[in-house]
Each structure stands twice: as structure tokens, then as C-alpha cells.
Amino acid sequence: xxxxxxxxxxxxxxxxxxxxxxxxxxxxxxxxxxxxxxxxxxxxxxxxxxxxxxxxxxxxxxxxxxxxxxxxxxxxxxxxx
Numbered sequence: 028x029x030x031x032x033x034x035x036x037x038x039x040x041x042x043x044x045x046x047x048x049x050x051x052x053x054x055x056x057x058x059x060x061x062x063x064x065x066x067x068x069x070x071x072x073x074x075x076x077x078x079x080x081x082x083x084x085x086x087x088x089x090x091x092x093x094x095x096x097x098x099x100x101x102x103x104x105x106x107x108x
Contacts, residue, residue, distance in 0.1 A: 030044075030068065033071050033072050033075035033076075036075070038076055038079045038080070042072075042076060044068075044072055045069055045072045045073060045076065048065050048072070049069065051065055052065055052069070085102070086102070
């Protein structure tokens with residue numbers, strides 16, 4: 028089964044997969060090449076998860092900003108850059 032692209036996964040699904048990868052790597056019974064592939068996938072999942080958190084934080088910050096005189100700015104998702 029092919030892995031989903033992290034950018035197409037929910038935050039929760041990405042974290043769940045990342046937890047499984049960490050468990051496998053901590054066991055230490057993987058061949059070097061397999062461990063490197065899992066590590067690579069884990070880094071990708073972690074980066075995408077961080078981007079989703081940053082995106083959510085920016086959206087919450089915008090919503091909570093009560094300053095009516097503040098200039099409106101376009102919301103920029105890290106995925107669209």
C-alpha cells in the first residue's frame with residue numbers, strides 16, 4: 028500500500044503515523060536502508076505537521092485580533108508558497 032502524501036493527510040493522521048515510525052525506529056531492528064526511509068518519512072510528516080500547526084495558529088490569531096483599525100492582509104498558507 029502506497030503512503031499518502033503528508034500534505035493530503037489530516038494533522039491527526041500524520042501524527043499517528045509519525046508515532047508508529049518512532050516506535051519502529053526505537054526498536055532498532057530495522058535494516059539501515061529501511062531505517063533511513065522511515066526516518067525520511069518521519070521528517071516529512073513532522074515538517075508538514077508543523078506547517079499545519081503554524082497555519083492554524085495564524086488563523087486563530089487573525090480571528091482573535093479585535094483591532095478594527097488594523098489593516099486587512101491576505102492570509103497566506105505555507106502550502107501555497
